[in-house]
Amino acid sequence: MRLILVLALSSLLLMSCNDMGTMRRPTADLVVLNARVWTADPANPIAQALAVRGDTLAFVGSNEDAEAFAKSAALVIDAEGQFVVPGFIDSHVHFLDGGFRLSSVQLRDAETPAEFVARIGAYAQTVPIGSWITGGDWDHERWGGELPSRGWIDSVTTDHPVWVNRLDGHMALANTHALKLAEIDGDVQDVDGGTIVRREGSLTGVFKDNAMGLVQPHIPNPAEDQEDRALDAAMTYVAEQGVTSVHDAGYDGGSIRLNAALEAFRRAHLQDRLKTRIYASLPLSRHTELHDLVESEGRGDDWLRIGLLKGFVDGSLGSHTAAFLTPFTDAPDDTGLLVNTEADLYSWISAADKNDLHVMTHAIGDRAIRTLLDIYDRVARENGPRDRRFRMEHAQHIDPEDLERFAELGVIASMQPYHAIDDGRWAEKVIGPDRIKTTYAFRSLLDNGARLAFGSDWYVAPPTPLEGIYAATTRRTLDGANDDGWVPEQKISVEEALRAYTIDAAFASFEENIKGSLEIGKLADFAMIDADLTQIDPVDIRDARVVLTVVGGDIVFSAP
Numbered sequence: 001m002r003l004i005l006v007l008a009l010s011s012l013l014l015m016s017c018n019d020m021g022t023m024r025r026p027t028a029d030l031v032v033l034n035a036r037v038w039t040a041d042p043a044n045p046i047a048q049a050l051a052v053r054g055d056t057l058a059f060v061g062s063n064e065d066a067e068a069f070a071k072s073a074a075l076v077i078d079a080e081g082q083f084v085v086p087g088f089i090d091s092h093v094h095f096l097d098g099g100f101r102l103s104s105v106q107l108r109d110a111e112t113p114a115e116f117v118a119r120i121g122a123y124a125q126t127v128p129i130g131s132w133i134t135g136g137d138w139d140h141e142r143w144g145g146e147l148p149s150r151g152w153i154d155s156v157t158t159d160h161p162v163w164v165n166r167l168d169g170h171m172a173l174a175n176t177h178a179l180k181l182a183e184i185d186g187d188v189q190d191v192d193g194g195t196i197v198r199r200e201g202s203l204t205g206v207f208k209d210n211a212m213g214l215v216q217p218h219i220p221n222p223a224e225d226q227e228d229r230a231l232d233a234a235m236t237y238v239a240e241q242g243v244t245s246v247h248d249a250g251y252d253g254g255s256i257r258l259n260a261a262l263e264a265f266r267r268a269h270l271q272d273r274l275k276t277r278i279y280a281s282l283p284l285s286r287h288t289e290l291h292d293l294v295e296s297e298g299r300g301d302d303w304l305r306i307g308l309l310k311g312f313v314d315g316s317l318g319s320h321t322a323a324f325l326t327p328f329t330d331a332p333d334d335t336g337l338l339v340n341t342e343a344d345l346y347s348w349i350s351a352a353d354k355n356d357l358h359v360m361t362h363a364i365g366d367r368a369i370r371t372l373l374d375i376y377d378r379v380a381r382e383n384g385p386r387d388r389r390f391r392m393e394h395a396q397h398i399d400p401e402d403l404e405r406f407a408e409l410g411v412i413a414s415m416q417p418y419h420a421i422d423d424g425r426w427a428e429k430v431i432g433p434d435r436i437k438t439t440y441a442f443r444s445l446l447d448n449g450a451r452l453a454f455g456s457d458w459y460v461a462p463p464t465p466l467e468g469i470y471a472a473t474t475r476r477t478l479d480g481a482n483d484d485g486w487v488p489e490q491k492i493s494v495e496e497a498l499r500a501y502t503i504d505a506a507f508a509s510f511e512e513n514i515k516g517s518l519e520i521g522k523l524a525d526f527a528m529i530d531a532d533l534t535q536i537d538p539v540d541i542r543d544a545r546v547v548l549t550v551v552g553g554d555i556v557f558s559a560p
Helices: 002-024 063-070 095-101 113-124 150-156 176-181 210-214 224-239 260-270 284-297 342-354 366-383 405-409 417-423 427-438 442-447 465-474 494-501 503-507 538-543
Strands: 030-033 036-038 049-053 056-061 075-078 083-086 088-093 133-138 162-166 171-174 194-199 202-209 243-248 277-283 304-312 358-363 391-394 412-415 452-454 526-529 546-551 554-558
Touching: 030 063, 049 063, 056 063, 088 452, 088 494, 088 503, 095 133, 095 224, 095 260, 113 133, 113 150, 150 171, 150 176, 150 202, 162 176, 171 176, 176 202, 194 210, 202 210, 224 243, 224 260, 224 554, 243 503, 243 546, 260 277, 260 304, 277 284, 284 304, 284 342, 304 342, 342 358, 342 366, 358 366, 366 391, 366 405, 417 465, 442 452, 452 465, 452 494, 452 503, 465 494, 465 538, 494 503
Parallel strands: 030 075, 036 083, 088 243, 133 162, 243 277, 277 304, 304 358, 358 391, 391 412, 412 452
Antiparallel strands: 030 049, 049 056, 083 526, 162 171, 171 202, 194 202, 526 546, 546 554
């Protein structure tokens, strides 16, 4: 009996030792070797390999040390020297709208009024009679600056109401059919914070900013399954660009069911369809509703988070509705407009801040920027110190006197570098040679201690971080001009641009402790690129390609 007991104890001891050995042996589900890993971690800036266990990073370091993980990994990828970065975070997208735009009429690169009309006419032949034609994203600067008119398109859209927007989303064109459905005629009254464009007293069909609300509510809401397909298309598209997280800035589609985008995100989450992490927003004026939602349901998880509010101060430069301290150079009687009153903005932001909600606010012209900085300053002083991380979306045309205030007030400049190489084609004729010196002032903001979070503003611009990095580092405009860069003194380095798309973008959503850099214990979100962006000429960055995107340890895109 004693011998049996000794043998049994010996067997148990041996099993325990084997189990301990197994526990000590490095394990991983996915290992990447032979890469040049840009980590965004100052303590370990460059690595060769990483290992993933579950949805988090278990190792970031040398090839030699990673071999132990590779022995047990289900998948080992030889990067063959390619460049690995933290998953790109797009800090400003209209995610559902972007998904819908992938299948709408494409007007962004229409070069003439004739081409504009022809594309709408051709698209009308492909959709059911009576259905609305929306989207488009036209750019009237491509044909010299003349605004389109319903008279251009009425003859090719007799069976369809049309509501196609300028690429910035701050004005849109309705055809006569759409105006009839919206019960709008020449007696329509002007709208505060918006413009109804008339020509010789007649409606052209163009409506700007708040005036767009005269037509928008008459557009039928998309069905839920259409929104689901748009979301799936959006996630697939951004995965191909190396984007693993987005900050959603709102949904413009249809007559806007309350919470439509959030409902679509939730459906996808419940169905385990999310492959992009989403920080969702609601309109700033609905801060009480969001507070109640957070109180009852919390702020979400690593895949879908809430707590963010999106507001507007002004319109856009391209629509001449951005609010400036002095008139537009090409419209000396016009200084733009505020789409919300200062009193409303202060009331909403103050109440939201008291409820510990996160505020992001659109401000483009220098008057809008100063107005918002003043409100943020007042609210912070009145409500007392806390980690609030106020964000200013776009921050495009800053008065030099306000550059220091971003860092002083802790306001994050959430900017979209692609806009610089797009607007740079024509901005000087609109605001003159002096104001462009602090337009998209990336360098000046960084030099003054501000934090940048980069994004795209998709659907307004493509959600392609590589193009964004190219834009921020070269500032070469889309028309092929400005070889040394448009306002070249505002160029920044590749690593500064990478930070704005990764760790600093994570900071802009209070998530820098779980994402934005490649460190042990953080989420396994990363992208592989076929060229080392830090070693090539920035001019060549636009030719680089994403070849692999991983979210939470799962491959969501792999180039053929």
